[in-house]
Amino acid sequence: MEMIVAKNYEELSQISAQMIAEFIQKKQDAVLGLATGSTPVGMYKKLIGYHNKEGLDFSKIITFNLDEYVGISPNHPQSYHKFMKETFFSHINISTSNIHIPRGDQPQIEKQCESYEQAIKDAGGIDIQVLGIGSNGHIGFNEPGSSPEEKTRVVQLTESTIQANARFFGDEALVPRLAISMGIKTILESSKKIILLASGEEKANAVQGMIEGEISTQLPASLLQLHKNVIVIADQPAAKNLKMINKSLNSVYV
Numbered sequence: 401m402e403m404i405v406a407k408n409y410e411e412l413s414q415i416s417a418q419m420i421a422e423f424i425q426k427k428q429d430a431v432l433g434l435a436t437g438s439t440p441v442g443m444y445k446k447l448i449g450y451h452n453k454e455g456l457d458f459s460k461i462i463t464f465n466l467d468e469y470v471g472i473s474p475n476h477p478q479s480y481h482k483f484m485k486e487t488f489f490s491h492i493n494i495s496t497s498n499i500h501i502p503r504g505d506q507p508q509i510e511k512q513c514e515s516y517e518q519a520i521k522d523a524g525g526i527d528i529q530v531l532g533i534g535s536n537g538h539i540g541f542n543e544p545g546s547s548p549e550e551k552t553r554v555v556q557l558t559e560s561t562i563q564a565n566a567r568f569f570g571d572e573a574l575v576p577r578l579a580i581s582m583g584i585k586t587i588l589e590s591s592k593k594i595i596l597l598a599s600g601e602e603k604a605n606a607v608q609g610m611i612e613g614e615i616s617t618q619l620p621a622s623l624l625q626l627h628k629n630v631i632v633i634a635d636q637p638a639a640k641n642l643k644m645i646n647k648s649l650n651s652v653y654v
């Protein structure tokens with residue numbers, strides 16, 4: 401894994417956006433795997449800036465989002481469809497037909513999960529997969545205990561994830577208990593490169609375990625140690641528990 405410790409959230413957002421922008425400039429039809437949540441919002445804002453100020457072209461870009469809640473429609477204010485549209489897609493020139501986000505409101509979810517896997521394969525896999533990390537070490541909605549053999553499927557959210565996401569719904573009772581998520585296997589096998597973003601002290605234990613701990617399904621992010629091309633970009637609070645690295649360095653390899 402490569403590890404970059406950013407001075408702060410602003411720098412984390414800048415570094416990640418720049419990596420993606422440079423990739424898109426080289427490969428105009430790049431396939432991006434995208435995450436929701438608070439952490440990548442700054443990166444999306446910077447990418448919108450590259451589009452507006454420097455004409456970064458998203459017209460041929462294909463995207464696959466990691467996850468969506470089950471039981472809410474794309475128009476629900478807290479759906480990941482809505483989040484992606486408002487935070488990113490409506491501000492760039494991406495073609496709607498190139499956007500893929502699981503639908504949590506449709507029957508035959510299992511069939512849909514299979515089609516999602518197939519669509520990723522048909523696109524030639526994911527060039528860059530952006531991930532956040534839960535304070536319990538989840539990636540996507542692959543909660544502790546998830547098997548590295550699992551693909552896109554319906555998952556049960558843990559209590560800690562429900563509590564963490566209650567801030568978006570206003571009330572914990574309103575947070576859906578189920579979601580569709582790309583599996584660890586999907587992430588590990590389809591992604592050519594993974595950029596994981598971690599910001600804030602509440603991620604410090606998960607970040608330390610992911611990088612310096614043993615590979616364990618109890619901390620799903622640690623399974624990323626099995627992938628050959630992972631860059632973790634953490635701000636200083638999120639990196640504060642790392643033992644092996646000299647935090648005064650900006651970029652280190654572990």
Ligand code: F6R
Nearest residue numbers: 435436437438439532533534540
């Ligand atoms: C979101 C996702 C989740 C988040 C994680 C961190 O699509 O897959 O794994 O990345 O829960 O969320 P934030 O960034 O809100 O702390």
